[in-house]
Amino acid sequence: MITLLIVILVLVAWLMISKNRRQENVTVATHGNALASQYCGSCHLFPEPQLLDKKTWRDGVLPNMAMRLGMRMPGQDPFKGMDTVEIGLVRSLNVYPEQHLISQGEWQQIEDYYTTRTQRTTATASRNSHPIRPATIPGATYLYRGHPVT
Numbered sequence: 654m655i656t657l658l659i660v661i662l663v664l665v666a667w668l669m670i671s672k673n674r675r676q677e678n679v680t681v682a683t684h685g686n687a688l689a690s691q692y693c694g695s696c697h698l699f700p701e702p703q704l705l706d707k708k709t710w711r712d713g714v715l716p717n718m719a720m721r722l723g724m725r726m727p728g729q730d731p732f733k734g735m736d737t738v739e740i741g742l743v744r745s746l747n748v749y750p751e752q753h754l755i756s757q758g759e760w761q762q763i764e765d766y767y768t769t770r771t772q773r774t775t776a777t778a779s780r781n782s783h784p785i786r787p788a789t790i791p792g793a794t795y796l797y798r799g800h801p802v803t
């Protein structure tokens with residue numbers, strides 16, 4: 654009898670935990686998605702989290718995009734590697750604002766959204782991506798005047 658009771662209790666607890674988890678996931682998805690559409694989509698098209706793997710979002714893209722919304726990690730310098738002329742231009746265009754344009758809480762939700770709904774590995778990322786290279790399109794030229802992307 655006691656064993657049955659324990660089994661039922663464990664089952665109920667497990668059901669409650671898994672229901673909570675599902676709700677948490679839904680919250681991250683809907684709030685994160687709405688915030689990402691609003692903020693990330695204000696400068697360019699809204700990028701789907703599945704485009705990149707977790708590491709690339711977390712360590713590559715998001716810290717850079719955060720600086721464009723006035724958020725900087727301690728010690729992070731958006732002007733690193735630029736010469737004085739470029740720094741002047743970038744500053745005057747306010748590419749990296751000094752003030753936060755988004756709250757810490759909202760940023761956290763965007764970050765959670767992008768790092769929980771990604772591709773699992775870089776291997777999948779490269780398998781699924783189909784980079785468009787001008788070299789493969791007859792008659793096309795580079796629009797970007799910097800170094801060609803390799």
Ligand code: HEC
Binds near residue numbers: 693694695713714
């Ligand atoms: C203030 C404008 C602005 C906001 C806000 C912004 N981006 Fe960007 N994003 C840019 C610009 C400009 C580039 C091109 C940067 C470059 O080529 O160095 C870019 C490039 C990218 C790229 C291409 C990869 C790269 O590093 O060049 C991705 C992916 C991206 N943004 C995702 C996001 C996400 C996700 C958000 C929201 C969290 C976001 N962006 C918010 C301006 C913005």
